[in-house]
Amino acid sequence: MYSNYKILNLNARSSTPQDKESFPTIKQPHRAGEYSLSPEGHYEDSPARLCFLTQLGPNTFPFSLNASGEAMSTEQSFLKPRYLDNMFCFLRCSMETLIKRHENGHLQVDADIVCSRETLQLIMCAPYEYKNNWTIAVSKYRNTIYICPVPNPERPQSFVDPEHLKKLMMDHWMTKLRQRCLVAMDDDIVQPGSYQQKKLDGQYYCVFSMNICGLNVLFDAPILAEHCPNPFIGLPKTFVDLRMRLDTMSRTEWSAHNRNVVLKWWVESFLVGIEKVYIAYHDKEGYVQKIKHTMVRELWRECDNDWSPNICGNFLRRLLGSIQLLLANVDSASTVYLLEYDSKNGSITYKYCKERNEHSFIPDWFRILMEEHMDHLNAQVQHQI
Numbered sequence: 001m002y003s004n005y006k007i008l009n010l011n012a013r014s015s016t017p018q019d020k021e022s023f024p025t026i027k028q029p030h031r032a033g034e035y036s037l038s039p040e041g042h043y044e045d046s047p048a049r050l051c052f053l054t055q056l057g058p059n060t061f062p063f064s065l066n067a068s069g070e071a072m073s074t075e076q077s078f079l080k081p082r083y084l085d086n087m088f089c090f091l092r093c094s095m096e097t098l099i100k101r102h103e104n105g106h107l108q109v110d111a112d113i114v115c116s117r118e119t120l121q122l123i124m125c126a127p128y129e130y131k132n133n134w135t136i137a138v139s140k141y142r143n144t145i146y147i148c149p150v151p152n153p154e155r156p157q158s159f160v161d162p163e164h165l166k167k168l169m170m171d172h173w174m175t176k177l178r179q180r181c182l183v184a185m186d187d188d189i190v191q192p193g194s195y196q197q198k199k200l201d202g203q204y205y206c207v208f209s210m211n212i213c214g215l216n217v218l219f220d221a222p223i224l225a226e227h228c229p230n231p232f233i234g235l236p237k238t239f240v241d242l243r244m245r246l247d248t249m250s251r252t253e254w255s256a257h258n259r260n261v262v263l264k265w266w267v268e269s270f271l272v273g274i275e276k277v278y279i280a281y282h283d284k285e286g287y288v289q290k291i292k293h294t295m296v297r298e299l300w301r302e303c304d305n306d307w308s309p310n311i312c313g314n315f316l317r318r319l320l321g322s323i324q325l326l327l328a329n330v331d332s333a334s335t336v337y338l339l340e341y342d343s344k345n346g347s348i349t350y351k352y353c354k355e356r357n358e359h360s361f362i363p364d365w366f367r368i369l370m371e372e373h374m375d376h377l378n379a380q381v382q383h384q385i
Contacts, residue, residue, distance in 0.1 A: 002353045008339065010322050012126040012315055013346035019314035026313060029208040029273045032098070032218060035090050039201040043089040049202040051182040052227040053240055053278060056291060063180065065173040065286040083137070083148045083361035087114055087220055090207055092369060098218070099370075107370050108142035109218070111209070113320065115147040117221035117271050122149060122341075123319050124267045124312040128259055129343050137359050138337040140327040142370070146362060147323070150338065174244060177280055177288070181242060183227065206239070208272055213317045215324070221272050240276050240293075241269055247281040247289055258306040262299055267312065269296045319348070326350070333362040 036049035091098055091109060100110045122134050135150040182200055206223045209216060225237040243265055249257060269277060275296050282288045300309050326337065334356035340349050353359070 001355070002338075002351045002357075005340075005349045005351050008322060008326075008348040008350055010318055010348055011346045012129070012341070012348070015127070015311050015314065020308060020310055023310050024213050024313045024317040025211075026213065026316075027211040029210040029271065031206055032209045033090060033094055033207040035086065035093075035205050035207070035220075037086065037203045037205065043086050044202075045089075045093045047204060049184075050204040050223075050225060050237075051178070051184050051200055052225050053181055053242055054183055054227040056181065060180075061291075062287045062289050065176040065282065065288060084114065084116065084146055085361075085363070086205070087116070087207075087218075088363055088366045090220065092366065095369075102143065106142055109144040110216070111144055111218035112215040112324075113145045113147060113217045115217065115219045116149075117208075117219050117268060118149055119147050120217070120219060120271055120316065121264060121267045124271075124316045125263055126319075126341055126346070127311050127315050128263055128307050129341075131260075131343055133341055133343050135338055135340045137361055138323055138327065138339060139333065139335060139360070139362050140330040141333045141362055141367070142331065145323060145327060148361060150359065170244070173282070173286055174242075177242065177244060180288075181278075181280075181291070182224065206272070210271070212320060215320055217320075219271075221268070223272065226276070238276075239272060239274050240278060241265070241274055242278050242280070244280045244282060247283055255306060258303040262303055263307050263312075266296060266299045266303075266309070269299075270309075333364075333367045334360050336360050 034047045034050075036044040036046050038044055038049075091114075098110050099107050102108050119136060122129075122136070133152070135152070137148055137150050139146045178200055184200055203222050204224075205220045207218065207220045209218050211217070223239050224242060226240045245257065245261070246253070265277060269275075276293050277296060277299070278291055278293045280288045280291045300307075323337075323339070332354065335352065335354045336357060336359045337350055337352040338359060341347075342349070
């Protein structure tokens, strides 16, 4: 049974003068691994779903994102992960490198926090989020905090809802844009001729490790890479992103676009170290007129009057620190804290349940695996003695 709601002593609308003046100490992300999701949403311990962005020739434009005679799908292009299921699968496949023995003898993940980029993005954008509420689930097991978004339980969206219909159309156009601009690679070998156009099934994810104000945060994110024609094997991948925006907007529309859309672009790129974003400019009928690239640092410079990276970064620092204090004495794979953000006033309330419940997301198989792996290591040590 859940406890009564309590108010967290933190508000997304309240910022100190120091928060506005300086950005917190957040170090560059490092790649800790990779995996793929099949079209059905199954975990694959492979980079096989990696796609590369290629530049289109000038004779390609304009082109339409509305395929004639093709119905717009009402479903997601690929299944979103449920809670942190895929990260737990990744940890299972990376036990030799990401699992360490604590001084008390127990095994634990070599990270203070495990989450997804989506979770970090929700938190960083909260100071400027006035429309959408969100809920995150938090658990702590063997000194590692696990955080993930909880599906919104509010009324289901109707296909005739204008906002939902617009989102479906944008998702459909993005799918068509990806089919135009991306090439897939069958093998993890960067060679001329190894790229070919094909149906872009599934999704590639990269796992990153980032130091956020002294906290080691491990998170995953869907990623694209820039097409590199270099024939040498083993060159580092350059990650980029592909976005869309209207080619003509009023001043009011630009301000709303910068505050509601570009902020999320910047946050998502910043968190994974992307420096270059390709933007497709389209009209209201879905005809792409051009695709231009811009540096991520220019995105926030152009939005200087709409939002501040310093406020976003410091709110992330404050909330992660509050979560760390809130769960200081917790060590249970079953206990879950639910933190609920209210977009109307920027407040965050929380409740918790110590028993296993519908929101408990650390799977039993992972807990058992950690215990069995520890027994296996102990047996190895005894054998060596």
